[in-house]
Amino acid sequence: MAVNALGEATSPYLRQHADNPVHWQQWTAEALAEAAARDVPILLSIGYAACHWCHVMAHESFADDDVAAVMNAGFVCIKVDREERPDLDAVYMSATVALTGQGGWPMTCFLTPDGRPFFCGTYYPKAGFLQLLDAVADTWRHRRAEVEQASDGIAGELASMASGLPGGGPALEPAVCDHAVAGVLADEDVARGGFGGAPKFPPSALLEGLLRSHERTGDARVLATVERTLDAMARGGIYDQLAGGFARYSVDSSWVVPHFEKMLYDNALLLRVYAHWARRSGETMARKITDETAAFIVRDLGDGGMFTSSLDADADGVEGLTYAWTPAQLREVLGDDDGAWAAYYFGVTEAGTFEHGTSVLQLRDNPDSLSRFVRARTILLAARLGRPQPARDDKVVTAWNGFAITALVDASVALDRPEFLDAATQCARSILELHVVDGRLRRASLGGRVGDSAAILEDYAGLATGLLTLHQVTGDPEWLAAATGLLDVALDHFTDPDREGRWFDTADDAERLMVRPSDPLDGATPAGASLITEALQLAAHLTGSERYASAARASLAAATPILVKLPRSGGHWLAVAEAAVRGPLQIAVACDPLDSELLDAARQLAPGGAIVVGGAVDSSELLRGRDRIGGRDAAYVCRGHVCDLPVTTTEHLAAALGAPV
Template identity: 75%
Template sequence: MTARGNTLGGSTSPYLRQHADNPVHWQEWGVEALAEAARRDVPILLSIGYAACHWCHVMAHESFDSDEVAAALNDDFVCIKVDREERPDLDAVYMSATVAMTGQGGWPMTCFLTPDGRPFFCGTYYPKEGFLQLISAVKQTWRERRADVEQASDEIAGELRAMSGGLPGGGPPVDPRLCDAAVAAVLRDEDTERGGFGAAPKFPPSMVAEALLRNYERTGSQRVLDAVRRAGTAMARGGIYDQLAGGFARYSVDSAWVVPHFEKMLYDNALLLRFYSHWARRTGDPLARRIADETARFIIGELGTGGMFASSLDADADGVEGLTYAWTPAQLREVLGDEAYWAASLFGVTEAGTFEHGSSVLQLRTDPDDRHRFERVRAALLAARARRPQPGRAALVVTAWNGLAITALIEASVALDEPEYSDAATVCARELLLLHLVDGRLRRASLGGVVGDSAAILEDYAALITAMCGLYQLTGARSWLTTATGLLDTVLDRFADPGQPGRWFDTADDAEVLVLRPADPLDGATPSGASSIAEALQLAAHLTGDPRYAAAADATLASATPVLAKVPRSGGHWLAVAEAAVRGPIQIAVACDPTDSALLAAARRLAPGGAVVIGGAVDSSELLTGRDRVGGRDAAYVCRGRVCDLPVTTVENLVVTLEGSV
């Protein structure tokens, strides 16, 4: 019996739909595909990627569009395509296998599995000829050395299960010394010349930068703030940032932030928006303010879809990476005429080029001497760029990444005093709950207003709970907190390890059973599920006073001490949450009319990262129980953990009180 043809046309994944016309008989992961492999007694080819992935497109064009490759696959394999954005649980399992077998991972991921899902050979990108040779070798091995395949897959599955322990429960509480040691270790890896951390390729250190800002707020360390400034400035002025339209690319292929990998991901821009907004709020830096504003507008304008936000913009346009974004001096002259030389000097466009084929990626290493001239030039270049082929947009709406965007837009709204951003955050949260909350449980993703079947994982719940805690603080609407705590109770019931308090699984206890149940504690391109739920628990504990949340938050952070002690750059979000925790976190309750209170606005602007800020009438929330205006004036009550200061009624006194809360 042969495969039943390519069935991806009805998928809710834009990545899978990109492969719906391949001659390869792709199927989605599920019971039917696995059953077919068992019935036919053939191995599974599992290919995992995502819609904006450049090398996924290359392999698709070279191999999966090839009739020759399809003929080699269709009769002897069940071919399964997985979108890592829709099924991060599957991606985590088989990425672990790929890294274990090859020493590295990435996408496209190419795995060969037994019919019951055990991996026996894994890799990443293969050129067509190499892929055909691999297919032939796997066929021969499956036919002639089946016992060896079964033994190898058993051993690999066993090793993966042994590696999947995650963080053990227990451990000492986090304290300031641990945080300071983690920060010192991170700073030892700083590239003080070019900004950021480590060598090429350089990924935006959004979570680490946020943690460093929080450490600076606690310690006042100028060295820490300087590292924040160097990283933030280098990214904002380099080619990784779109100097014409705003928004950050995925990473820089070089150490100087010049040439990006051009895909633009929602999660990167959300995390960076949170950081730049916080930096702007804390220091007033004009570059930070501009980048925060432009990034917020990029998210809303370019990624907005049905009130929510799409996952990414592609790296390619017309199959060419960077086609939309790179410029030559001749192209500048064609658009700008006599102003081309000025623009080339400003944007770093050279005759030799900084990218491919003599083209350059725009940088903005110094501010223009004439802002009006700059805006005129930028508008002309944007108009010309709009006539070029444009990168595709992957319109998949991912719960976790939208949660990150909501939180970032709230931060931007406060930092820039821009209600448009908080309005966008509110609309996104409402639409997300209407579509993705099904029978009390969250789903991972949707496309075009149709929610997918994939269950949400821990990071989805955590990011959305944190976002709704933020909306509750901003609006005072009790419904946000009620929904957040309802979801948090589901997390406690379904994702926590009952035998080890503080340990979390990435999938629910009633989720599909895979080769292993993932429980990865390390932060990657996005915060890990475990570090994210630590933040959500911490916020909910102080907004509700519920001791269950406080105990779970403490246990979760205590489990992360090995990460902070040994690999702090892989625990940027853990460190940010820990920094908030060692300060209490700080809680500011302002007795006031929240629609018109200068003291409440100041509290939001001055609050350190991770603080809880709430405003309203006496007894309107747990933090305002028994707390009223003082002498007819708005009053701010500042607490650090269970220790509170006397109420203050002026912004000046609030500044003094917060400066003393270290």
């Protein structure tokens, strides 16, 4: 295999390395067999297309002929896209954290030919990387016993870590949710919004859980926490003030300077929260960010009906080149008066907030003239489009498209924007047509060609939730049938037969790795286990399936230790738990779903996690035997298995839901 084999990969990240002099291989049985045949270690490099330091290491080392010669002579070199193979990333990230105390990308791991890691790290500059290569090769040749001892020790540690969280948590009840919320509020950065210090990541799932908690308890402190964070992010440099959409994270604690890559999953998850805030509050900022973020996803990440993965942090190899401004540049584009005016509102200073005297645009204050602000934004965006633009990772990931479907449906309801619903519908249809192969999901595709990597739990769960959300708004049984098909596969292949309520992230018939990943903690994206629990909970009430209901209850019961001990790592668990302790709430409106003010009101008034359907009598499980009353549309409100009397007015529905009209 003495060639670079990445040219036909379905990952743009791998293709970026197809011209390297390194003899990169994809992760295959053949590549591992070559390492065994040559009796050399594997050099495993894991990254992703929007990763700035991945690009730096590629330029410094992987594109260098001298470094490549050392890599090719002493190792079988394997490149992995963490977004295409999250299972491999999870295993070797655990090893990296266990060995070094921290992780990140690019990830650099040295493995035995059977895949056991014995040394791991992240980014290395060229000189240090060459020294490391020599040291590892020498150790492999002359001190093999040390390698075997280290790899055995790491393998044992990974097996112990993979056992999951201990059981024995309390039963799920409102007090558990209240305890988790109190723990989260104690960590709030009240002055700047968000939680913890720099770097600061958008806590999308946590904010959704807190919104649902506020709707249950009415606790004003919880709502204030949510609104402080959502407003601070919306005004900060982490938000693209010209084109919409959020960057991956802020390198400072005040949301000023972002790490500029823009990920589909971040924007979809944040869109869901802002749409929820907009729907329940009507706040101008909430509606603005919902509209602009949905438009960014559709416009800048859309491709053939589906949505691509990310925009790079860099343009022409320079991080933030597209986005940063000086006061002089604003004056040049807008003129002296408007340029100075825009510099004030966008926080562009002579000293700069970023690098080399440039500033990332923020929204320091509400502009004194909206028309002037809109005109300035339009002109600046047009000028910015003339700059070098960040590359786009065109890979389509199943789970993230599922997140986008859910969020776009929510945005369409919050803003009454049918075009967002149309985009979600087209995405769902395209994903099902391309990514379902022989009844099983695949993880990703590129340019209309589906990849070989099997989907993981988050793919089944994220897509199922999107389809169930789409079904509730459209009433189309096609989406319900597709979602339950995915859930049936998940129940058959991802559950742990030895521990009720536990989920594996890979299927029982997937490639066998050192350990079978099973991470129940929510991170940058919700855990597959919390996602599948949400989908099962929705499907249980939409279908009446006790199989789904019992699986959801078992999952939540197994997750209560997270809410008690690690609430900031259980944001999506909190969101699902809040829905569960409310019943979940079900609102079925007997009506013509295309022309019903009562159904529209139900969708606006429903708290997060509620199930809302509309249609004629017997048109769905929740409308069996439920008809209009006296010629008027009727709403049937149930909490779990306990139902109120039906109501026929918006005012009575609001009263039944405890919501303002």
